[in-house]
Structure formats: structure tokens, C-alpha cells
Amino acid sequence: MPDYALINGYIIDGTGGQPIENGGIIIRNGVIVDVNSMDKIKVPSGIEVLDLEGKTVMPGLIDAHLHLTGLRTGDMIKEPLLTPYATLVARAVRDLEALIDAGFTSIGDAGSIIALQLKRAVMEGTIRAPRIVAAGYTLSQTFGHGDEHFLPIEYVDARSSRLNAPISSLICDGVDECRKAARYALRAGADFIKIMATGGVMSEKDRPEYTQFTFEEIKAIVEEAEHAHRFVHAHAQGAEGIKNALRAGVKVIAHGIFIDEEGVELAKKMNAIIVPTFSIVEHILKYGREIGIPEWGLRKSMEVHEIHVRNIGEAYRAGARIATGTDFLGGRKAFKYGDNSLEIELLVEKIGMKPMDAIAAATRNAAAAIGLEGKVGTIEKGKLADLIVVDGNPLRNIKVLRDTNRIVLVLRDGKIMKKI
Numbered sequence: 001m002p003d004y005a006l007i008n009g010y011i012i013d014g015t016g017g018q019p020i021e022n023g024g025i026i027i028r029n030g031v032i033v034d035v036n037s038m039d040k041i042k043v044p045s046g047i048e049v050l051d052l053e054g055k056t057v058m059p060g061l062i063d064a065h066l067h068l069t070g071l072r073t074g075d076m077i078k079e080p081l082l083t084p085y086a087t088l089v090a091r092a093v094r095d096l097e098a099l100i101d102a103g104f105t106s107i108g109d110a111g112s113i114i115a116l117q118l119k120r121a122v123m124e125g126t127i128r129a130p131r132i133v134a135a136g137y138t139l140s141q142t143f144g145h146g147d148e149h150f151l152p153i154e155y156v157d158a159r160s161s162r163l164n165a166p167i168s169s170l171i172c173d174g175v176d177e178c179r180k181a182a183r184y185a186l187r188a189g190a191d192f193i194k195i196m197a198t199g200g201v202m203s204e205k206d207r208p209e210y211t212q213f214t215f216e217e218i219k220a221i222v223e224e225a226e227h228a229h230r231f232v233h234a235h236a237q238g239a240e241g242i243k244n245a246l247r248a249g250v251k252v253i254a255h256g257i258f259i260d261e262e263g264v265e266l267a268k269k270m271n272a273i274i275v276p277t278f279s280i281v282e283h284i285l286k287y288g289r290e291i292g293i294p295e296w297g298l299r300k301s302m303e304v305h306e307i308h309v310r311n312i313g314e315a316y317r318a319g320a321r322i323a324t325g326t327d328f329l330g331g332r333k334a335f336k337y338g339d340n341s342l343e344i345e346l347l348v349e350k351i352g353m354k355p356m357d358a359i360a361a362a363t364r365n366a367a368a369a370i371g372l373e374g375k376v377g378t379i380e381k382g383k384l385a386d387l388i389v390v391d392g393n394p395l396r397n398i399k400v401l402r403d404t405n406r407i408v409l410v411l412r413d414g415k416i417m418k419k420i
Helices: 078-082 085-101 113-123 175-187 215-227 239-247 261-269 278-291 295-317 342-351 355-362 364-369 398-402
Strands: 004-011 020-028 031-037 048-051 056-059 061-066 104-109 131-134 138-140 169-171 193-196 232-236 252-255 273-275 387-390 407-412 415-419
Touching (some): 061 252, 061 364, 085 104, 138 175, 169 175, 193 215, 232 239, 261 295, 273 364, 278 342, 295 342, 342 355
Parallel strands (some): 004 048, 004 056, 061 104, 104 131, 138 169, 193 232
Antiparallel strands (some): 020 031, 056 387, 387 407, 407 415
């Protein structure tokens, strides 16, 4: 593996601290061994030098909640049934390439068997892609957000279904079934366990406010995850379901639409992370009818949009940890991979997050949200060299991160994934 010295860069290290105006980074064997201003850094002889000429260098971006499905429309009923599974996988590979080109060096897949199965291909270098951290199968109660109500139950549960759907649930009710489902997800290779702790916007027969799974059921799932040194990530939109999940030990709260003051304080106490996923609703409202989102999904999206923004804004101002995640599924226009930095923009535009805080949400906090805290997410000695170089300053113009042509260098594990 080549060693590198990145010199003359404007370094935003992801910690939220002051940037280094003219800095350098030394990388050996894929690990950052030094980062400092140029007058304090020593470039070893025999190392490849990359002169950044004042461009911005920052940690690789992370999307902590998406679904690698290979889908191309918003019709999540017909398209998975009519599209060959191999076609979905081939599309997903292209989506991964779009993500790495956009500067995303790690992703947290919150439910997709395709992501789980492509993980090995990524790490062995067969495909050029971000690091994948994946849940695989999701866990849902009967009549839960992950229960496809329009299908017979045996078609829905991944253990009995023959549909090869890219997103599949394990249906479980009661403590014993929940334990067994958690173990099944781990057996399949899950890096973390994804549960449905409330109803949702994009499930027809329930609502986001509905509480799903009992405290005892969630606690059993959390225990199984912790036994295997993993964590639980919850789809949680209703206030009571959010608090139920937090009290049971869930680490990541996805969406958080109706989170209240008590829920925010509980999240802070438990050191949990909120991943709002504004981008998916933004695209549903903009493109929904055009791409086939059902009427009930459009209606609920419009109902919750302003409430969601207000509540997450209050959580941010109260000091809750927030990380970026788009909930994208892949698409030609809406939910399109490569456009994932939209979430960083929305954190700034919708809730008034400072650009430096938004960058930390997309790096340091997102790394913690996918279980990679201490490994990636900041530019510090001992961290893996997941870095991007941006032709522009996102602290002055956050939109620069969405222009993939201005992401001029991407390193993952110290290996060059993209260079312009």
C-alpha cells in the first residue's frame, strides 16, 4: 500500500475544532500518523507527496442510514416483484460507485440483503465503493412498519419468503421470538440490528405515532446485540416509541419525527444518536407523484414535514447528537445515490445548523452512528485514512459538497478511490 503526504491543505478535521489553514497529513499503511500545520510537520523521504494547493481536506463523508436496493422508482410494491434480483444487484454496484465518487467513504445500510452480500466484494477490492456497515434483515412485529401488509405473512418474513426482495423483514412477536429473530439476523452477518419501533410514513396501514414492540421485546433484542458486541438502530418516529427504544438501550434513533423534550433529554442521557433523514421526505414531496409514491405516502409526508423540521431543530439546539442519513433507496431522479450530501445542506437550511456542526454530523457523529467511532470520522493520529479533498470551502458554501466534480480526491483506508 502506498504511503502519502498530503501537503498545503485547508484541513477541517471533523471534530468541530478550528481548521488548520495550511496543513499536512502523513499516511502510512492506510493510517493517519501525523496531522499538523506545515511548519510543524515533517514529510518523510521516499513518500508520495500530493500537493493540495490550498484545497479543503476533510474526513470521508458517511451516510448513516440508507438502503442499497437497486430500485429505480418509488413503486416499492411492483418494482421488486418484477425486476430480476441480479439486475437489482448490478444497479446497486453502480450506486456504490456513485457514492464513492461523491466522497462517501462509509455507509450504514439500515436494511438490505444486497448490502450484506456486497460487503465482501467491497473489502476484497472487487468493486470500488464505500465501506459497508449493514443490518441485513430488519426486525418488525406483526402489523409493524416492516410488515408488508398487502402480502400474505409467509411472503413477508424473510425466513419463508421466496420473493428475493432487496429489503426483507423478520416478523417476530413476544420476547422469545424477538430473541430468535435477532440471532437469525446476526447469523446472516448483521453488523448491527435494525428494528421497527414505531409505525411510519411509508407503511400503508399504520401511522408514525403508533408504538411498535414492547419495552421487553426491544430490551431482549438489545441484549442479543450487545452479547455479540453490536448495537440496535431503530426506525422510530412517534414520541412514545422513541422513548421506549431509548429506555431499552437503543443506540440510534432514525427519523425522530415526533421526538419531544423528554425524548431529547433521554437521548442525551443515553448518549444516543438521532439520524433525521430529511432527504427522503424532501424528495417525496418534490418528485413523489412523478415516481409512483402512493397517495397515502404523499399525504403522510406532507402532514409530518414541518413538525419533523421543528422537532429536530429543537433537539439540535438542546445539544442532542445528530448524524447524517438520507434513507435513499437508489433512483434515477429521486433518492439518487451521489446526491447524498443533500442531507448536509438540509441540516444547515432547515434547522439552522452551523456548517461546521453539519460537517461533524456527516463525519464524526455518523461514524459513531454506524459503530466506527475511533476508527474513522475525524482526521486524527491513529484513524484510518478515509479522506476527501474538495475544490472549495464548505464552511463558506455548504453546497460545494454536492458537486461531485469538486470532490477531486477520495481515499478509503489510505487507498485512492477517485482522483481528478
